[in-house]
Amino acid sequence: MRLWTGTTASGLATWALPFVLGLAVLDRTLSAAALGLLLAARTAGFLIAVAVGGVLADRHTRRGVVLWAALAAAVAAPLLAAGLGRSLLLMAAAAALAGAGQGACRPAFQALTAEVVAPPQRQQANAAMTLSVRVTTLTGPALTALLAVFLDTATLLLGIGLLWLAAALVPGRGTLAKPAPQDEGAPAPHDDAAPAPRPSLRAEFVDGLREARRHPWFLAGLGALTTVIATGYSATGVALPLISRDRYGTEVVLAAAMTAYTLGALGGALLMARWRPRSQGRTALLGLACYGFAPLGLALPVHPAVVIGAYVLAGIGIELFNVPWFTATQREVAPDKLARVSSLDFLLSYGLAPLGLALIAPAVTAFGPTPVLLTCAALCFLAPAAATLAPGARHFSPAAGAK
Numbered sequence: 001m002r003l004w005t006g007t008t009a010s011g012l013a014t015w016a017l018p019f020v021l022g023l024a025v026l027d028r029t030l031s032a033a034a035l036g037l038l039l040a041a042r043t044a045g046f047l048i049a050v051a052v053g054g055v056l057a058d059r060h061t062r063r064g065v066v067l068w069a070a071l072a073a074a075v076a077a078p079l080l081a082a083g084l085g086r087s088l089l090l091m092a093a094a095a096a097l098a099g100a101g102q103g104a105c106r107p108a109f110q111a112l113t114a115e116v117v118a119p120p121q122r123q124q125a126n127a128a129m130t131l132s133v134r135v136t137t138l139t140g141p142a143l144t145a146l147l148a149v150f151l152d153t154a155t156l157l158l159g160i161g162l163l164w165l166a167a168a169l170v171p172g173r174g175t176l177a178k179p180a181p182q183d184e185g186a187p188a189p190h191d192d193a194a195p196a197p198r199p200s201l202r203a204e205f206v207d208g209l210r211e212a213r214r215h216p217w218f219l220a221g222l223g224a225l226t227t228v229i230a231t232g233y234s235a236t237g238v239a240l241p242l243i244s245r246d247r248y249g250t251e252v253v254l255a256a257a258m259t260a261y262t263l264g265a266l267g268g269a270l271l272m273a274r275w276r277p278r279s280q281g282r283t284a285l286l287g288l289a290c291y292g293f294a295p296l297g298l299a300l301p302v303h304p305a306v307v308i309g310a311y312v313l314a315g316i317g318i319e320l321f322n323v324p325w326f327t328a329t330q331r332e333v334a335p336d337k338l339a340r341v342s343s344l345d346f347l348l349s350y351g352l353a354p355l356g357l358a359l360i361a362p363a364v365t366a367f368g369p370t371p372v373l374l375t376c377a378a379l380c381f382l383a384p385a386a387a388t389l390a391p392g393a394r395h396f397s398p399a400a401g402a403k
Contacts, residue, residue: 002170002171002172003109003112003113003116003117003125003171003172004125004128004129004132005166005170005171006066006070006109006166006167006168006170006171007109007129007132007167007171008129008132008133008136009163009164009166009167009170010070010073010102010105010109010163010164010167011129011132011133011136012136012140012163013073013102013160013163013164013167014102015133015136015137015140016140016144016156016159016160016163017042017095017098017157017160018039018042019140019144020144020153020156020157020160021035021038021039021080021153022035023144023148023153023156024084024153027153029084029085029153030084030085034088034091037088037092038091038092038095039095040354041092041093041095041096041099042095042096042098042099042102043099043354044096044099045095045096045097045098045099045100045101045102045103046099046100046102046103046350047099047103047347047351048100048103049069049099049100049101049102049103049104050103050104050106050107050343050346050347050350050351051205051343051344051347052104052201053065053069053103053104053105053106053107053108053339053343054107054108054205054208054339054340054341054342054343054344055201055204055205055208055339055340055343056104056108056201056339057104057107057108057111057339057340058111058204058208058336058337058338058339058340059198059204061173062108062109062111062112062115062339063112063171063172063173065104065105065108065339066105066108066109066112066167066168066171067168067169068104068168069100069101069102069103069104069105069108069168070101070105070164070165070167070168071101071164071165071168072097072098072100072101072104073097073098073100073101073102073105073161073164073167074101074161074162074164074165074168075097075161076094076095076097076098076101076161076164077094077098077157077158077160077161077162077164078157078158078161079091079093079094079097080094080095080098080157081153081154081155081157081158084153084154084157101164103346105167106342106343106346107339107340107342107343107345107346108339109171110326110329110330110338110339110342111330111335111338111339111342112171113125113126113129113326113330114330114335114338115335116171116172119331122327122330122331123272123273123276123323123324123327124273124274126322126323126326126327126330127269127270127272127273127319127323128269128273130265130269130319130322130323131266131269131270131273134262134265134266134269134319135266137262138259138262138263138266144156147159204340205340205343207337207340208337208340208341208343208344209340209344211333211334211337211340211341212333212341212344215332215333215392215398216390216391216392216393216398217281217328217387217390217391217392217393217396217397217398218329218332218333218341218396219390220386220387220389220390220393221281221284221285221325221387221390221393221396222344222345222348222349223383223387224285224288224383224384224386224387225288225321225325225345225349226348226349226352227379227380227383228288228289228291228292228379228380228383228384229349229350229352229353229356230352230353230355230356231356231360231375231376231379231380232291232292232294232295232376232377232379232380233291233353233356234353234356234357234359234360234376235295235356235360235364235372235373235376236294236295236298236373236376237357237360238357238360238361238364239295239298239364239369239372239373240253240254240257240258240298241254242364242369243298243307243369244257247301248304252304253304253307253308256304256308257294257307257308257311258311260308260309260311260312260315261294261311261312261314261315262315263312263315264311264312264313264314264315264316264317265315265316265318265319266315267312267315267316267319268287268315268316268317268318268319268320268323269319269323271316271319271320272319272320272323272324273323277324279394279395280324280328280395280396281324281328281388281392281393281394281395281396281397282388282393282394283320283324284320284321284324284325284396285321285384285385285387285388285393286317286320286384287316287317287318287319287320287321288317288318288320288321288384289317289380289381289383289384289385290313290314290316290317290318290320291314291317291318291380292314292376292377292378292379292380292381293310293311293313293314293377294310294311294313294314294377295373295374295376295377295380296310296373296374296377297309297310297311298310298369298373299369299370299373299374299377324396325396328396328397329341329342329345331397332396332397332398360372360376
């Protein structure tokens with residue numbers, strides 16, 4: 001429960017920051033260009049820290065990395081508040097610090113879950129954590145908008161800092177495996193022997209890459225996930241507001257589709273808390289492919305209800321993938337390299353999303369939304385299908401895949 005509370009607090013703080021900064025644009029405390037700069041700084045901090053954080057979480061205790069990373073993000077919040085309307089440079093540095101704290105926390109929390117939760121309960125635990133993220137996404141905007149009636153933006157930023165403080169202090173300690181005791185008959189090491197030099201951060205990250213390469217199903221699944229996020233997720237993010245305005249003449253379709261996606265994801269998380277499919281990996285990849293229905297629905301001249309239904313399917317499918325994916329990674333990856341492999345997951349899947357957005361927007365301008373959406377839908381269907389051919393992909397397990 002303490003781990004779930006800490007991850008929920010970090011997830012809420014991560015989601016709330018761009019939303020609160022958006023409120024600052026509405027009240028003209030911040031310009032749209034400044035908001036873009038701050039979000040870019042946060043993304044840069046995230047990408048740098050997620051790789052370093054994975055190495056540190058394997059080198060030291062996962063609980064310690066969560067503590068210091070979340071404290072760094074907590075410190076960033078009052079700095080953002082202090083710079084609001086006064087110093088864009090201070091706010092950019094604080095946004096980068098907030099992103100760094102978020103990035104370092106992600107692989108550490110992932111590895112800490114494997115330490116705190118027993119293997120038979122990990123799928124339920126991962127489902128509970130992703131469920132909290134979806135509930136936050138669904139209810140957060142309304143709650144934040146309500147708070148904004150009574151509190152100014154600087155106070156809301158301080159509230160984000162308190163959430164990060166909870167993420168730092170609430171989770172309990174993990175149970176890192178101790179080295180096996182030395183046999184009584186084994187010779188004792190020489191007292192004057194110099195300790196072996198510790199590998200560099202780069203060397204330890206490369207060691208994590210080697211561990212990832214030992215699991216073909218992981219590389220294939222990560223490739224499929226990265227493709228879906230960089231193409232389908234980016235395309236729908238750009239095209240949905242345009243289609244809602246130009247084809248249907250209302251913003252209601254935009255709001256309904258995003259709500260439908262979140263409700264579908266809630267349903268998918270609840271389903272995966274109990275369901276154990278026989279072919280876990282193939283089921284997960286099939287769920288990931290369901291995201292292709294979102295760009296496909298936007299590409300075709302269909303009734304708005306069809307678009308909303310496509311987003312429900314996409315939401316269900318993403319959690320059919322997420323929960324088994326996290327659980328299998330925690331089960332199959334060597335425990336002392338889990339945070340590094342998880343950091344690779346977040347680095348590629350989330351790190352390439354801004355690149356996808358940067359390419360999709362001009363492509364839509366050059367070729368129109370329909371060809372771009374159809375291409376992205378095809379990639380969303382084909383990439384997970386190709387991943388099912390990798391060794392071990394059927395069960396996200398090399399041993400099971402070899403049978």
